[in-house]
Amino acid sequence: xxxxxxFSFQYASGKRxxxxxxxxxxxxxxxxxxIGNSGAGKTTLTYAINGIIPHYYPGDFYGSxxxxxxxxxxxxxxxxxxxxxxxxxxxxxxxxxxxxxxxxLFGLENFGVPKDEIEGRLQEALQRTGxxxxxxxxxxxxxxxxxxxxxxxxxxxxRPDVIVLDEPTGExxxxxxxxxxxxxxSLNETYGTTIVVVEQKVGLLCGYAKRLVLLxxxxxxxxxxxxxxxxxxxxxxEIGIHVPRVVSLYKELVRKDxxxxxxxxxxxxxxxxxxxxxx
Amino acid sequence: MKGLMNYFPGDTFLHxxxxxxxxxxxxxxxxxxxxxNDLYVLLGVFVLDLLIGVxxxxxxxxxxxxxxxxKIAVFLFILQALVVCTGEPAFYIGKLAITWxxxxxxxxxxxxxxxxxxxxALMISLTRMSDLSNAMVSRWHVxxxxxxxxxxxxxxxxxxxxxxxxxxxxQTARGVEFDTRNFFKKVGLIVPLCVPLLISSVKKxxxxxxxxxxxxxxxxxxxxxxxxxxxxxxxxxLLLLGLGLIVLTVLx
Ligand SMILES: Nc1ncnc2c1ncn2[C@@H]1O[C@H](COP(=O)(O)OP(=O)(O)OP(=O)(O)O)[C@@H](O)[C@H]1O
Ligand SMILES: [Mg+2]
Numbered sequence: 001x002x003x004x005x006x007f008s009f010q011y012a013s014g015k016r017x018x019x020x021x022x023x024x025x026x027x028x029x030x031x032x033x034x035i036g037n038s039g040a041g042k043t044t045l046t047y048a049i050n051g052i053i054p055h056y057y058p059g060d061f062y063g064s065x066x067x068x069x070x071x072x073x074x075x076x077x078x079x080x081x082x083x084x085x086x087x088x089x090x091x092x093x094x095x096x097x098x099x100x101x102x103x104x105l106f107g108l109e110n111f112g113v114p115k116d117e118i119e120g121r122l123q124e125a126l127q128r129t130g131x132x133x134x135x136x137x138x139x140x141x142x143x144x145x146x147x148x149x150x151x152x153x154x155x156x157x158x159r160p161d162v163i164v165l166d167e168p169t170g171e172x173x174x175x176x177x178x179x180x181x182x183x184x185x186s187l188n189e190t191y192g193t194t195i196v197v198v199e200q201k202v203g204l205l206c207g208y209a210k211r212l213v214l215l216x217x218x219x220x221x222x223x224x225x226x227x228x229x230x231x232x233x234x235x236x237x238e239i240g241i242h243v244p245r246v247v248s249l250y251k252e253l254v255r256k257d258x259x260x261x262x263x264x265x266x267x268x269x270x271x272x273x274x275x276x277x278x279x
Numbered sequence: 280m281k282g283l284m285n286y287f288p289g290d291t292f293l294h295x296x297x298x299x300x301x302x303x304x305x306x307x308x309x310x311x312x313x314x315x316n317d318l319y320v321l322l323g324v325f326v327l328d329l330l331i332g333v334x335x336x337x338x339x340x341x342x343x344x345x346x347x348x349x350k351i352a353v354f355l356f357i358l359q360a361l362v363v364c365t366g367e368p369a370f371y372i373g374k375l376a377i378t379w380x381x382x383x384x385x386x387x388x389x390x391x392x393x394x395x396x397x398x399x400a401l402m403i404s405l406t407r408m409s410d411l412s413n414a415m416v417s418r419w420h421v422x423x424x425x426x427x428x429x430x431x432x433x434x435x436x437x438x439x440x441x442x443x444x445x446x447x448x449x450q451t452a453r454g455v456e457f458d459t460r461n462f463f464k465k466v467g468l469i470v471p472l473c474v475p476l477l478i479s480s481v482k483k484x485x486x487x488x489x490x491x492x493x494x495x496x497x498x499x500x501x502x503x504x505x506x507x508x509x510x511x512x513x514x515x516x517l518l519l520l521g522l523g524l525i526v527l528t529v530l531x
Contacts, residue, residue: 094490110495
């Protein structure tokens with residue numbers, strides 16, 4: 001679905017490349033979590049997928065980025081937008097309307113969804129994000145978390161093949177964060193939507209994502225299935241990423257030769273691990 | 280600014296009417312008030328304005344607007360009463376004669392001012408900005424880009440205000456005292472904050488522009504809107520009322 005080959009990018013006003021020598025393949029139906037420190041290039045990676053780079057930010061673009069076979073350099077962003085839905089880091093700035101309903105209608109109307117289909121799509125998106133009761137509310141009057149859900153709803157209503165989200169749970173409480181990720185997972189499972197999500201909360205991410213990409217100073221330092229990447233938890237800690245506590249525990253148990261299974265991701269697995277160790 | 284353009288949510292028949300007829304009606308009233316010199320017509324329109332407030336469920340808002348207009352009205356009244364000096368004197372202030380003509384002109388002027396301002400302000404309070412811009416684009420063929428620019432500008436005002444407050448709070452925490460009584464001092468303190476505000480605003484607008492385009496802004500045509508404004512019986516009646524008023528003023 002997304003192929004990056006020897007891709008490097010440096011913003012015109014940047015002093016060094018924001019992304020360097022990226023080789024990444026994301027297959028249809030993947031659920032990829034992107035982690036890394038501030039300034040590692042996570043946002044830039046999402047920009048490369050939705051075509052903001054190079055179309056809005058000029059700079060030095062090397063290599064190639066293909067989305068569903070289309071070269072992002074040659075494809076117009078709005079054409080790409082039919083394939084890739086984007087949720088930005090800044091919640092306030094990405095709102096286009098004053099009312100929740102209009103916010104969802106904007107994209108649906110623009111992309112020419114048949115008028116008799118619009119109402120159904122709108123209701124479904126609101127329901128899936130759990131904000132049906134906010135439909136007629138003024139966006140200005142919503143909390144940061146509610147706005148974030150509106151932003152996600154506006155994108156899923158368009159049913160894109162790929163959704164890229166840049167820290168979609170930045171302003172959410174733990175329960176709402178889980179809710180967003182459960183939603184992403186169900187989209188991923190029912191429609192086969194490819195998900196690429198930047199997330200600071202590694203523990204949360206590991207419970208849902210299938211693969212992880214770890215960025216550091218513009219380079220991919222690790223990439224692979226979640227459990228594989230978690231095996232190198234030491235390396236992550238070196239870089240400065242907060243490793244989930246169960247994973248630290250797992251590393252400790254493996255180091256002391258007490259446990260030999262795979263790294264646990266969910267609490268249930270952690271429980272099983274502990275039972276095995278204790279027995 | 281905020282009070283004037285604010286939308287007051289509701290579900291009255293005035294809320295549900297076509298935005299176009301509300302705007303047209305206000306304009307018709309404006310024209311009628313400019314043309315007429317009849318005190319009774321102006322008084323009638325004043326009552327009509329209050330009725331809009333009542334039926335729209337925003338009577339309180341109407342009174343607030345009136346109160347806001349009061350200062351200008353008083354000033355205008357005194358000015359006109361002093362300037363016009365034809366006709367029978369009503370009373371004297373020192374050697375200056377205040378005439379009946381002057382008083383009448385002044386009263387007409389004040390009523391006209393109120394009658395022209397109120398309808399448009401009230402109708403806008405009863406109309407969602409997005410509905411108005413939708414109707415203008417799909418029916419009056421106003422280019423969507425312009426309509427969107429105007430609605431976005433209005434929408435971003437509170438966002439920027441929040442930003443400015445955030446910056447001011449941060450500065451207050453560092454010991455800057457914004458609550459000074461001295462107006463010039465206050466301005467001197469706030470102006471330098473415009474630089475960080477400008478930077479964050481430009482960034483926000485940049486993101487906004489990208490978000491808008493990635494959601495198909497450029498693909499939009501005048502027929503894209505799914506909510507189509509339509510004239511119904513109340514709309515025709517309202518326009519008839521406005522036209523009737525103009526005919527009346529011309530005949531009188
Ligand atoms: N518009 C821009 N112009 C110039 N340089 C930029 C621009 N945007 C980002 N950069 C630089 O590119 C690098 C990567 O930035 P990016 O925003 O992708 O990081 P990030 O991983 O998303 O960080 P954060 O976690 O803070 O959001 C940084 O060094 C940053 O300074
Ligand atoms: Mg970022």
